Amino acid sequence: MGERITDIWVYLAASPLLALTLTLVIYQAAQWLYQRAGRPALLNPVLVAVAGLVALLVATGTSYQTYFEGAQFIHFLLGPATVALAIPLYRQFDKVRRSALALLASLLVGSLTAMGTALAIGFVMGLDHVSLVSLAPKSVTAPVAMGIAEKLGGLPSLTAVFVIVTGILGGALGPLVLDRLKIGDPTARGFALGTASHGIGTARALQESEVAGAFSGLAMGLNALATAILLPLLWSLFS
Amino acid sequence: MLKALTAILLCQLAGETISAASGLPLPGPVIGMVILFAVLAIRKGVPKDIGTVGDTLLSNLSLLFVPAGVGIMQHAARLEAEALPVVTAIVVSTLVTIAVTGFVMAKLGGSRPDGGTTEEA
Numbered sequence: 001m002g003e004r005i006t007d008i009w010v011y012l013a014a015s016p017l018l019a020l021t022l023t024l025v026i027y028q029a030a031q032w033l034y035q036r037a038g039r040p041a042l043l044n045p046v047l048v049a050v051a052g053l054v055a056l057l058v059a060t061g062t063s064y065q066t067y068f069e070g071a072q073f074i075h076f077l078l079g080p081a082t083v084a085l086a087i088p089l090y091r092q093f094d095k096v097r098r099s100a101l102a103l104l105a106s107l108l109v110g111s112l113t114a115m116g117t118a119l120a121i122g123f124v125m126g127l128d129h130v131s132l133v134s135l136a137p138k139s140v141t142a143p144v145a146m147g148i149a150e151k152l153g154g155l156p157s158l159t160a161v162f163v164i165v166t167g168i169l170g171g172a173l174g175p176l177v178l179d180r181l182k183i184g185d186p187t188a189r190g191f192a193l194g195t196a197s198h199g200i201g202t203a204r205a206l207q208e209s210e211v212a213g214a215f216s217g218l219a220m221g222l223n224a225l226a227t228a229i230l231l232p233l234l235w236s237l238f239s
Numbered sequence: 240m241l242k243a244l245t246a247i248l249l250c251q252l253a254g255e256t257i258s259a260a261s262g263l264p265l266p267g268p269v270i271g272m273v274i275l276f277a278v279l280a281i282r283k284g285v286p287k288d289i290g291t292v293g294d295t296l297l298s299n300l301s302l303l304f305v306p307a308g309v310g311i312m313q314h315a316a317r318l319e320a321e322a323l324p325v326v327t328a329i330v331v332s333t334l335v336t337i338a339v340t341g342f343v344m345a346k347l348g349g350s351r352p353d354g355g356t357t358e359e360a
Binding site: 023027045046049050053054057058064067068071074075077078079080082084085087088089090091093099101102103105106107110114117121122125126127131138139141142143144147148157158160161162164165166167168169170177178183185187188189191195197199200202203204206213217219221224225228229 | 275279292300308324331343348
């Protein structure tokens with residue numbers, strides 16, 4: 001009997017169906033838990049789902065490559081979802097146009113703070129050059145961050161991890177920081193979340209309001225551009 | 240629904256093509272977002288089915304990051320060795336960035352400290 005179950009597991013684990021279904025089931029369970037517990041920041045559904053899946057993969061000795069063969073169907077949708085951010089942006093464009101100057105100033109300050117503080121803290125605490133440059137673009141959406149890191153001599157897949165951790169952290173704790181500072185303006189909340197924590201921050205901002213979501217999506221796109229231009233300049237000071 | 244999905248994928252495909260051909264540091268989907276925005280601006284409105292597909296994708300945006308997040312298991316050894324500096328840098332940098340960006344935007348964008356927003360600005 002036990003042997004039969006192992007056989008079935010081996011059979012299923014080799015097909016994309018299992019990883020895909022498990023990702024959906026575990027994510028929805030994480031969402032249920034988050035709602036049930038009163039939406040505490042540390043039970044962020046992405047964080048809980050990732051932790052649950054990693055635990056399961058490690059316990060069953062499944063490799064990330066095997067898992068990703070199924071999960072890539074979900075991962076693929078990131079592209080179309082990024083394109084779709086044009087929709088809230090278009091609906092809110094009157095507001096964007098009216099605060100163009102404020103947006104530009106916030107973008108520059110935010111982008112430089114994100115790169116500068118990460119590099120400074122990492123440098124002081126003794127990170128090596130590879131980790132440092134992999135860490136610097138952490139606030140930027142994953143595909144751009146990986147490209148920037150690779151160009152400057154970092155490890156793209158390590159950057160992807162830093163990007164996701166930054167996103168989860170910003171999405172979970174960012175709204176609390178903004179509450180503490182009594183920043184209630186949805187344009188400021190959205191722009192801050194998108195600048196510091198890209199798409200995961202944007203997902204969180206969309207839950208607050210469409211205005212916050214639109215400004216967050218805009219910040220994500222603009223900070224990708226700003227970091228791609230500014231980081232090579234900033235990095236030349238460190239290397 | 241099928242038309243809307245096709246339209247979104249076409250924007251992404253055009254974006255990927257421009258990204259690869261131009262050598263711009265922007266990824267295809269971000270350029271695709273600009274293209275879709277231009278299309279909506281030219282049409283002066285969001286067609287109903289594009290709105291439906293887009294809203295469905297965006298309302299589940301968090302889920303889409305889970306597969307990439309699980310990739311953390313590939314870097315366990317390096318992360319264990321550098322956990323303290325990495326975690327400190329990410330936590331402090333991210334929260335300071337959110338605070339500073341939100342503060343500048345709220346000051347310049349005209350929000351009041353009570354959490355209300357002004358209509359002009």
